[in-house]
Amino acid sequence: METINLFGPQIFKFKIGNSKKVKELYYKKLRRLHWRRKYVPQKWLCDVNTSFGKKLPTHINWSPLEQEYMRITKDFIMGYPVPCNGFMIKDMWYNIYDKGQYQERHSHQAQKTNFSAIHFLKFDQTQHPFTRFHNYHPFYASMKSQEKLQSLQTSNNNTFYSDFYDIHVEEGDLIIFPSELEHSVPRNESNELRMTIAFNIQIFNDPEVK
Numbered sequence: 001m002e003t004i005n006l007f008g009p010q011i012f013k014f015k016i017g018n019s020k021k022v023k024e025l026y027y028k029k030l031r032r033l034h035w036r037r038k039y040v041p042q043k044w045l046c047d048v049n050t051s052f053g054k055k056l057p058t059h060i061n062w063s064p065l066e067q068e069y070m071r072i073t074k075d076f077i078m079g080y081p082v083p084c085n086g087f088m089i090k091d092m093w094y095n096i097y098d099k100g101q102y103q104e105r106h107s108h109q110a111q112k113t114n115f116s117a118i119h120f121l122k123f124d125q126t127q128h129p130f131t132r133f134h135n136y137h138p139f140y141a142s143m144k145s146q147e148k149l150q151s152l153q154t155s156n157n158n159t160f161y162s163d164f165y166d167i168h169v170e171e172g173d174l175i176i177f178p179s180e181l182e183h184s185v186p187r188n189e190s191n192e193l194r195m196t197i198a199f200n201i202q203i204f205n206d207p208e209v210k
Contacts, residue, residue: 011133011167012176014072016119019172022065027122029060030195034096046104048185049096052198056092065197066092069117069174073201076115076176086204094121095185097128097194103185105134113200116179122195123171129186129194130166131175136182176201 016022038049056062069089077087090113095103108116118131167175177183179200188194 102187108179115201127190
């Protein structure tokens with residue numbers, strides 16, 4: 001019997017331009033926001049300081065970040081093998097994790113967007129948890145299924161057969177992934193704040209527009 005890997009979801013990783021300067025622009029401002037107030041949406045079963053569902057603070061100039069996100073998204077869309085007439089960044093919010101804070105398993109499918117992105121603004125590989133992506137095919141994600149499938153093809157290292165995958169990133173990385181892909185953030189055991197900025201991407205494919 002022959003096995004063929006098919007339809008495994010992909011995650012795309014990019015580098016933020018001038019990431020050190022970007023961090024200097026926003027880290028202290030977001031840290032002050034974290035000290036002043038904490039907000040968690042009612043339906044979120046987690047412990048995280050986020051601006052999701054609210055407007056970003058107007059006293060912070062988000063324009064440099066928005067321009068960089070637009071640049072990266074444009075490069076991504078132009079290189080993606082799907083016909084596309086344009087795109088729109090629909091949402092943008094920050095997430096701040098203090099010691100003991102975490103985010104539950106979830107997806108961005110409810111926002112009805114095609115892709116989502118995470119920018120790791122303040123992140124230490126040695127101290128902070130990686131974003132964890134979960135397999136939404138539970139039949140293949142069990143250990144028994146994984147062992148059985150891998151025994152059929154010894155060279156098979158596809159994470160499609162794993163229960164979850166912790167994507168390794170560095171500070172200044174930005175990842176783009178399908179919005180329906182479930183993910184979570186394990187508990188932050190560090191005293192250092194973990195900061196990310198996320199947004200959703202809607203692409204347009206109107207056959208009448210060329």
